[in-house]
Amino acid sequence: MEVREFRAGVQAWIDEVGESLVPAIEDQSVETQLNHQRRVQRLLFDAGWMRWGWPARIGGLGGPPILRAILGEELTSRALVHTTSWSMHEVLGPAVAEFGRPDLVEGIFPLLLRGEEFWCQGFSEPDAGSDLGSMRTTARPGSDCWVINGEKLWTSWAHHATRCVVLARTGGPGSRGVSAFLVDMDTPGVTASPLETMAGVDEFCSTSFVDVEVPSQRLLGELEGGWRVAQFILSCERGPIFWQRGAWLAHHLGLLLDFAGGGGASALGEAYQLLWAFRATSKRTQDRIAVTGDLPGPEASVDKIMVAAADQAVFDLARDLLRGDLETDDSARSQAWRREWAYSRAATIYGGTSEVQKDIVASRLLGLPRRA
């Protein structure tokens, strides 16, 4: 499947299926958002579009992974799905496909693609955010299983998820003693407690693991190879997911065009140029991935810093141009803007803070010395 042919096919399919893909604005709860996505994913799976860019052995139709970025772009640039929840299978899917036992992956991956399952990511902890290597959750050997104890934080959609990729310590301190597991969320001892964001959305959770028994074959990759899995997952956040976030931002910038007359042109131009700087840079990254097949390296930290800056610029612009709607209006439309604006505040935090990214740029791209 050629890129151009795929894009044209997706666009034609969206035009044909039409209105039924558009989410209702009235109910903006996470549950409704995820149910909508399930429905869209099922339609896309049945039409085949959801399967391109994934290998045939796990339920895909093959083709280059860039096809998935194009699907994400065409959907999010029309706001047919929400970019945050649409990212989930792109963040976790490739790592589970790569590091999971083949029989496990073959069984569950089609469920993920069809929208029958949501997965979540158990990385951060109350005392391990940017310093992920200091995590305390442990996995100790049981009888033909691992027993996990600990607490994970900021696990998005954990309360709606069927499975969780959990990083837990199986060895000594630091990043080397960490292993990765795929844990079923209905295992006894797993409790996901939703936390409200500043936008009033119960999107993420505090997730506790008390004597959770995980079968041995649920280990992802090597024992104490969890850091590699984590790096792989973090690098997956850099390519197609940023690209579709860019498309989502372009969609919202488009909604603001009608409000930009009368003095808003310069601020609109500023936000657009930051978005364009990101898109042009991200395209380079994606082209490189497509050619070499490598994971994004430290250059992707530049992409992350840029997309976060564009994100906040777009929604700061919204707050200015909508003249008070964001602060004082309670219509469904303004609530949606409020929610997106609030979410943009986290753009410089999630997936590695901008400070951590700048540190990577300083050391690995500019060659500055770390503290002795």
Place this chain on the structure above:
Amino acid sequence: MATTLRGLVEDLDRSELNQALDEFGFADLLAEAPRDAVSALFTALGRTGSMSTSLQDVLLQPLAEYLPMATTECNVVLPGVGAAYVGAADSEPLAVRGLVIGARSAPTYLAPVVINGELSWIGLRESSGISTRRVSGLDPALALTEVTGVDVMPDVVVAGEQAVAAWDAVATAGRLALGYQILGAVGQMIDLAVDHARSRVQFGRPIGSFQAVRNRLADAHVAREGAAAALASAWDADDTVLAGLLAKSLAGRAARIAATQCQQVLAGIGFTAEHPFHRFLARALVLDSVLGSATELPAVIGARLISAGMIPRLVEL
């Protein structure tokens, strides 16, 4: 090719460089592979601080088909800082004011002006009553000439839709070339500051190990990368005028960020005449102000988006 051009620009300046570029066949390369020619030469010019008359080659190339004279007879006058055109009037004669970067010895100055609301290209000669001044300004080493005239009788060379199309093409070509030159200077500013941050020791360690210093240089690097990607993508964009505006604006933005952050990192030594830093700062900031600065262009870009009523993707995966 890029290596050869870089080598010439590193070793030579001004008339010697012009001669070497002639012998190298830069004009032919510009016609055959404009992207390679412009990116390699102007990045090198920005990196070294050398000057040539090559911007005139770049600006005149899209004009050539409309001109009644040979391009070798001409220089292009760009609008003065902050101006949209070299002159604007409701009637003749008109006042003109503009800048020529890297002027060659040629009798005719071609200038975009607006007369009665219509864009035209006019030809100016010494006999038209103009005066020329070699500009010293913030960057005395930039071969910059100011062309002014108070009561000029316009000799219209290109008019109508052709004049508009020619201006779009000339301005876009100029923005890309200047964008590369700016980024060359930005790269030099960053390298100088990074070298300093690695070697300068205070409080018993290299200052480049302090996060405040690291973040400044990372900011400069990120701004540079965004502008570089925008310049590279501009050649493939479906709206080249918009892509040129964006690339120039982002290059100017990178110039401002790098100038501020790198100078702060270089601290006292970067403020001296003896250290080379100030030359690149001046070059980048003066070029930022030509053909639309990073403070002026966002409004132009925003207005284009508003009138188009859409957010262009510009490039696809």
